[in-house]
Amino acid sequence: MYWLRRAWAELRNEVFVLPSRTLAALWVAAVLLLPLVYGDAYVLRILTMTCIFAIFAASWDLLAGYTGQVNFGHALFFGAGAYTSALMSLKLGLSPWATVWAGAAVALFLGFVVGYLCLRLRGSYLSLATLAFPLIALGMLFAFPDFSGGELGISGLRRLVVTPMANYYVASLSMLVIVFGLWALADSKFGIVLHAIRDDEVAARASGINTMRYKLVVFAIAGAAAGFAGALFAHYLRVAGPSTLELALSFQVVIWGIFGGVATIYGPVAAVFILYPLTEWLGSFRAFGELRLLIFAIIVLLVLLFMPRGLTPWVRDKVETQCPRCKQRNSFFRKLCRLCSAALKAEVSGAQRLVGHQ
Amino acid sequence: MLRSFIVGLAAFALAGIFDSAAHAQTIKIAILGPMAFVQGENHWAGAEMARDEINKAGGVNVGGKPRQIELIRADTNEIQSVPDATNAVERVITRDRADFLIGGFRSEAVLAMQEVAMDHKKIFLGAGAAHSKLGQNVEDNYSRYKYWFRYTPTKDVDLARTLFAVMNSIAQQIRTELKTDTPKVALLAEKAVWTQALVGAAQKNLPAMKMEVVGLWQPSATATDVTAELSAIDRAGAHIVFTMLSGPVGIVVGRQMGERNMKAVAWGINVEGQKEEFWQAAAGKAQFVSTLDTYAEVEMTPRTVPFVRAFKERYKKMPTYTAATYDAIHMLKAVIEKENTLDAEKLVAAIEKIEHVGTGSIVTFDKRHDLVWAVGKTAGIAVQWQDGQKVPFWPPTVKGMKPFKLPAR
Structure with missing residues (x-):
């Protein structure tokens, strides 16, 4: 009873005080409870894929959003995780429960390698350099078709679990753990350093921060998370093919990131949860079926036109205000800050408004 | 108020009952394909024709009750996204209740x-994918994969068998007409993964078939000029250019071979060469270019010519091999009516034993549920461009085939 009361108090004082946190809590509850009330196999499949891609999108955001290392070849890590897990599972007969970790480990190593090779590059040069890596990996796959399965990929993989609901829970729980893990990391001192590196790397280095080490670590962590997503994907579909390394996937994750809002972690996750089911839903209508990619593009363009920082920061700015004194966030309906009691919306007279304009 | 609510509820329930009863009268067939591409268009076109014919004739007779065929169009978007394709399959099975x-x-x-x-x-x-692995799954794990059958095309290995069978026929004609024992073959394969196995097979098999491989040339699939390759082939004295081309380079090869008045004849896979627009695209210079194909107005089976003519009349173009959805639906009708059931287990056993006369092939299945390859039955046809017309020439035993022509020397 004590723990229940304490949990409720925590929820009331820490979560329900802010609309964004309330929304996040509702989303977590929906992710965990939806299959229990609506166990449709098709919906579960869409949501399973959504959860897997949400991990992938969040991992890209840690790298691109927080350190400004915009990776145009993020599918490399996804594909590396998928292929590693598939090959180890199929050729060595290992349990997929072990090989998904191996997939993440190989992607982590590749993160170090790519990060190291691109260490001296910045901005568009870095992005273009990263674009080359999945293409190199594809070339390698096609060069050794007996080993990699060539154009067809590796099929006949074992699933982690059998039933659609169990598969959904593997994907959704993995997603929640990884996304909240990345969020916590980004919200820690480590994350603050990453912000500093992105905003001014020279200044960060002048402050005594070993920026190279941080950038390498972020590359590796982002790679590992994307690789884990790739491994889950391969065992869910029972196929790891060249499509896991295709440029389309690398660009897809960039679209998710920018649509949702970079440097947020939850932004790209929200984008995947909106866009992936939406495009699938549009595809179920014959009238839209073949136009769904066009509709998808129009939606993305409209959002970027009217919400240049992405969807989630725009929504957050609408439902929350920042205290001018203590900088804490408050619900949009509050007049006084919940922490320092400063006025959140100062009454502005006509004369003051005029002065403001001048 | 309460009464009108109850009446409304009852009407709603009745509507649901009638709706499900109406659905029970149909057999739902999901047509899966990349509908924005020509392959998907032909999947759908072939299926539409079969549906209209069968429904007009009274539907499918199951246990004495006629049932109409209802098609579900599912855009798999598979060329761009594998997950989209799996989602589409899940949707048609669980949502649309496809049979x-x-x-x-x-x-x-x-x-x-x-x-x-x-x-x-x-x-x-299956009506499009050729990879052997799909059938191998059936052999490796029959109880799980027995529901899979590859209706078209023949598996990749058999595709190569067809290519070499036609090559042998052309080589024989060259031996006779040009009085040479060992025809020279130049391999012209676009730089792509799919050509690697074929190139290897050609380098291994052609010498065994008493032909000399004079070299391998690999332009890009999108090359706009192949002068260097064709000059080298000319110098090598090749009699046959064995093409393995799926991209637009196929048009360039056809045009430039004509411009150079090459003495060698092109045979192989040229996807562009299968299209009706090829002659115009190659500026009318692709004389004697030949390629594998599926449909022509020849009597592959008694049903080929009527189907091709009806297809051309309805869609104003020739069918491609994925239009074999037409045959697949007719085969399903035949086994359902024979077994008097929609039960998958019984139908699998019936399909395994069937010999179905389709429009492009006479179909029987092997233990992998792949087509049994046989010339004149499932091996397809070969066509050659002659004076702006796509002329079928192989297999020569089929009624309506015309002679293969060599360039004048």
């Missing part, structure tokens, strides 16, 4: 689609 699945094109995607269909124990008639 049968037909289609698929990209092998990587079809493998993943096959998994979903097998999870649900749904009969899936």
